Amino acid sequence: MQLDLLVDQFKKKDPLAFEKLYGMYGENICGVINTIVKNDALAQEICQDVFIKIWNNCESYNSSKGRFFTWILNIARNAAIDEIRSRSYKNDKKNLSADYFVGILQLKEEEESSSVDTKGLRNLVQNLKEKCVQIIELLYFRGYTQKDAAEELEIPLGTVKTRNRSCISQLRENMEVR
Amino acid sequence: MDVEKYIASGILELYVAGILSEKENLEIANYAKEYPEIKKEIEEIEASILELSRKASPGYHYSFKALMNRINGEVKVVDINEKRSTPFLSYMGWAASVLLAVGLFWMYQQNQDLKSNIEVVEKQNVDLEQQIADTDSSLEQTQKLLNTLRDKNISVIPLGGQDVSPTSYAKAYWNKQEEKVFIDAKGLPEPPDGFVYQVWSLKLSPLTPTSMGLLEDFATDENKVFALNNPNNSEAFGITLEPAGGSESPTLEQLYTLGVVNAS
Incomplete structure (x- = not known):
């Protein structure tokens, strides 16, 4: 129930709620991104972009999109996959x-x-x-x-x-x- | 609903993965509210994925403050854009004032042009008025002349062309009462420079010429009708070409026209 309230507040652009959610999921989201890009610094960079995107699109979340974490997980992996595609990351030796x-x-x-x-x-x-x-x-x-x-x-x-x-x-x- | 069986189906794992349809998502969200077991199961599945992703995480070095600074920074960028509208407005102001100045200058020029046009037109007006006045007086003179020529006391004497200039002709309108002769010299060629036509009253037996006067300013006279005094009891009129200033006696070699007065 506490999570639901937080998410409701977050949808009303409450920075405090956003800070709590960031504390709850920030590290995980960076981890999800890292499983895809496998580069610490890049993962953190994308991670920031993802949270900015989440903040800017907060109103678009609703329970038809699943759990809140599921929603931001989806945003994060899309961002990471886009990044890999745009940087033609395939050529990176580490990824291979x-x-x-x-x-x-x-x-x-x-x-x-x-x-x-x-x-x-x-x-x-x-x-x-x-x-x-x-x-x-x-x-x-x-x-x-x-x-x-x-x-x-x-x-x-x-x-x-x-x-x-x-x-x-x-x-x-x-x-x-x- | 068999909650255990539902949980065992593995659908809740897929729910957390986010690969179900929106309809299924809503359905499960409702079940989670209704059945605490389902809610608990979902949270545990989610916790395992959270744990796994946390372990793969490089941590996050960016603080929430740094994140908000970036978000607000992006907002500030918008502010800067808004501020840019001020110089833009002032450029608009300058542009408008330059435009106004150019417009005023143009209107001043137009005004000057119109003024000079008015001057020209006024001058033309004066000229036209002068022309009308001239024409009026010319008309008046012509009418006066016409009336004179229509006078019942006028005798008309045609003067025929002579050897020097057979095509020339002239007419003399003689009012004996008023002792005036009007010579219509339209049928005479323009005299060469330094020469002038001289009109003679002639007595025929013996041939006695008497000068009646010169047709001065022949070229510039519009009517080519010249009024001369004739107190003589003329029997004929002749016109000769003489050196400027006229002669004492006619140069008969240069007799252009000659006409005899009919006895009446």
């Missing part, structure tokens, strides 16, 4: 080495200066099967539809929903253990 977000692990462990919590991330995904990493990546960080994900992973459409549920359950267990 890491197709999925777990690629961040490889990538960041090579970089001593990285501020990504590689240890925490490793703990969180350590026992996740590769097919889980893939489906979570596609559905949450790439915005694939069930149909697109089924085609990408070469699995039946009906399997996407159930496999995703079991993978998320695994992730939740990992959180509890930690």
Whole structure:
């Protein structure tokens, strides 16, 4: 209920509500962007742009767009994907080495200066099967539809929903253990 | 509704991923309000994704203040744009005043032109009035002349062309009572420079010429009608070409026209 009130206030352009939401989700949104661009500084830059966009478009959010986090997640990944496309980021060597977000692990462990919590991330995904990493990546960080994900992973459409549920359950267990 | 089965279907995970239709989203939002289990499940799914994304995050070095500064900065850019409208307005002001000055100068020029036009027209007016006056007086003279020539006492004597100039002719209108002769010299050529026509009253037996006068200013006289006094009892009239100033006696070699007065 508190979140609903915050979001209502935010929709009325209340900066205090916006500050709280920024505190709640800022880091996560930067993380979502980072799973796509895999570049700390660029992720933070896009992250700022995304929050400005969120502020400027606050009135367009309503519950038909899902959870508030889901709404800003969608904005963030679209911004990150646009960025990659516009910079023809494909040519960047770093991106080639890491197709999925777990690629961040490889990538960041090579970089001593990285501020990504590689240890925490490793703990969180350590026992996740590769097919889980893939489906979570596609559905949450790439915005694939069930149909697109089924085609990408070469699995039946009906399997996407159930496999995703079991993978998320695994992730939740990992959180509890930690 | 079987809440557990609904949760187990995996639709709530897809709801958090944001890949359901708007209709499904609204439906689930309503279920979440109705069934606390569903709401709790959604929040836990969301928490796991939040955790995962937080772990992948490079953190955020930008404070909320920095973010708001950028947002307000963008607003300030709008302010600056608004301020730009002031110099723009003042440019408009300058442009307008320059335009006004040019317009005034143009109108001044137009005014001067009109004034000089009026002067010209006034001058033309005066000239025309003068012409009318001249024409009036000319008409008056002509009418006077016509009346004179219509006088019942007038005798008309045609003067025929002579050897020197066979095509020449003239007429003499003689009012004996008033002792005046009007010579209509329209049929005479213009005299050459330094020469003048001289009119003679003639007695025939013996031939005695008496000068009646000169047709002065022949070229400039419009009517070519000249009034001369003739107290003589003339029997004929002749016109000769003489050196300027006239002669004592006619140069008969230069006799242009000659006419005899009919006995009446």
